[in-house]
Amino acid sequence: MSTTPHTRDGVKVWDPFVRIFHWSLVSCVLLNYFVIEDGETIHQWIGYAASALVSLRIVWGFIGTRHARFADFFPTPARLRAHVLAMRSGQVESHAGHNPLGALMMLALMALVLGLGITGFMQTTDAFWGEEWLQDLHGVIGSALIALAGLHAAAAILMGRIERTNLVGAMITGVKRRG
Numbered sequence: 001m002s003t004t005p006h007t008r009d010g011v012k013v014w015d016p017f018v019r020i021f022h023w024s025l026v027s028c029v030l031l032n033y034f035v036i037e038d039g040e041t042i043h044q045w046i047g048y049a050a051s052a053l054v055s056l057r058i059v060w061g062f063i064g065t066r067h068a069r070f071a072d073f074f075p076t077p078a079r080l081r082a083h084v085l086a087m088r089s090g091q092v093e094s095h096a097g098h099n100p101l102g103a104l105m106m107l108a109l110m111a112l113v114l115g116l117g118i119t120g121f122m123q124t125t126d127a128f129w130g131e132e133w134l135q136d137l138h139g140v141i142g143s144a145l146i147a148l149a150g151l152h153a154a155a156a157i158l159m160g161r162i163e164r165t166n167l168v169g170a171m172i173t174g175v176k177r178r179g
């Protein structure tokens with residue numbers, strides 16, 4: 001049985017893999033959306049790197065440390081219902097790992113990144129070269145990802161304030177602290 005390691009002033013929740021994964025993924029997505037020229041070779045490689053990071057994270061969700069595992073936070077209907085009911089009744093639940101709504105968002109963000117990898121790759125094949133609907137679809141998935149990521153970042157900052165826990169800091173240091 002694994003126990004959550006407590007440090008002097010907090011609980012260690014995110015292992016180095018999760019933290020490096022998160023900020024590398026953020027960099028890839030923001031670079032490809034806002035900085036790099038659409039469709040260039042470097043855009044393709046950064047996009048594949050983002051897909052590779054997500055694929056590795058899925059593997060880590062089965063073999064990783066306690067709070068990195070899907071079993072720890074998978075947003076089942078029962079978990080989601082309990083979480084929403086608790087929020088509605090004004091209770092501030094603190095989850096050691098991801099809360100169920102955060103976990104749902106995480107899965108959506110990762111699915112959209114994989115969607116970009118697939119539609120991006122398809123655009124480079126002879127069969128789909130120059131297909132306008134595919135370019136549009138790729139663009140729509142990219143915009144949806146940026147919109148949800150903005151909501152996700154805002155929710156992380158807001159929930160951190162409500163729970164009085166350094167949620168964003170914990171994604172950097174690995175340690176959740178009450179403060």
Ligand code: HEM
Nearest residue numbers: 029032038039044047048050116117120121123135139142
């Ligand atoms: C983090 C992942 C990615 C993001 C955020 C992203 C985002 C975008 C955006 C916003 C556009 C402009 C779409 C438009 O004009 O409506 C674009 C275009 C393009 N992307 Fe990506 N992309 C990603 C991954 C990939 C990958 C993996 C590939 C290919 C291997 C790829 C290939 C292309 C191509 C070829 C275009 C140009 C389409 C055109 O000619 O209009 N992208 N991407």
Ligand code: HEM
Nearest residue numbers: 018022026029097098099102106109149153156167168171
């Ligand atoms: C393109 C932008 C982003 C993407 C694609 C993204 C994606 C993700 C993913 C997939 C996770 C799950 C981490 C895991 O268990 O492996 C996560 C968690 C998290 N992200 Fe982001 N993220 C983005 C931007 C941000 C930004 C800008 C912030 C800071 C404000 C942020 C703060 C967090 C926090 C605090 C968590 C952990 C939430 C918790 O305590 O349950 N993210 N993000």
